[in-house]
Amino acid sequence: MAEGVPKYIAVRDNLRQRAQAMYPGEQLPPEPELCDQYGVSRITLRHAVDDLIQDGLLVREQGRGTFRTAKQGESQHEVISDHIRGFFRQQADLGNTVDTKVLDNAVVRNAKAAQRLGLPDDADLVRLERLRYVDDKLKQHVITFLSAARFPKVVDQDFSHQSLYDFLEHNYAVRLVENDAAVRVHALDTRMAWYFGVPDGTQVLEMDSTVIDAFGSTIAFGTTLHAPGSGEITFIVRAQKDSSVA
Structure with missing residues (x-):
């Protein structure tokens, strides 16, 4: 090991x-x-x-x-249980081919995201912007913010072929246990409509996620745009259990 x-x-x-x-x-x-x-x-x-x-x-x-298990269909699953797993790992474990195109990975300042992370408005944040493909089909556009001071290694990583959540777990011993999500209908602007290959103003599902660790600290805040036609997001909610190990 x-x-x-x-x-x-x-x-x-x-x-x-x-x-x-x-x-x-x-x-x-x-x-x-x-x-x-x-x-x-x-x-x-x-x-x-x-x-x-x-x-x-x-x-x-x-x-x-x-x-x-048998390979499941293309429904998108956000699993909320005693251990939060990212989209990359979930889809890979379902047997799907997952590809990610990183559009941006930089240190920025964003007052709204900083507030959601419980940080000062002028705090340095890592902004990670990605396009996620499943079996060569664009499924999600994701922007994630994290504290640059707490997670400085993130900005130097290439997340084209790895899970952000797995990276945080292995490099910072972060165990993510809660994902507070809000879903709404969103009209795509010109840039995002071009990525998804649809007309401007096409309505899609947009989800804000605030991810929290086992100590109650907010680790990440992000927004996900789901591809047109992704009219269903399945939430599997389980009670937390004793996670002690030998």
Whole structure:
């Protein structure tokens, strides 16, 4: 396992790679066997597996075991549970091909975003602007703001092929547990209509997201424009559970 990475994260990431190579319906080895392979307790293993179940990659059947799920359709899922996973990781775990075009990654000042992050109006923020494609189709335009002082490494990263949330977890030990979202109808301006290939003024779903960590701190604020025709966003809400690990 990678040095400095929590055990359950290392196990989860390795299990994700294994599961992605499995056929739909294929069963994972029994828990005792996996515990021996990874040298971890059953509590740690279950913590890792639970994350992949919540991401839709695995399913646990009582009395039978844990299985690889079938590839799901193109509905866009924002999963709100005891562990927030980003769109990039969610779609990849569903077996979809995810590509990201980074339009901007820079330090800026934005009073509205700073207020949502609980920072002074003149605080330096990282502004990350991306286009997200699923199976070569543009699905989202996303602008995310974070504190530049707290997360200085973000501005130097290329997020074309990695998840922002995974990066924060691995580099800053941030565990995201809450996503406060507000959804509205939005008319596209000329620039965004050009990206989506539709007429100016086309109405789409716009979602503001305020993402919070396990300590109640606001980590990120962002706005997402969903592609025309994405008339459904599914929210899966689960009660938080004890996340202690061995």
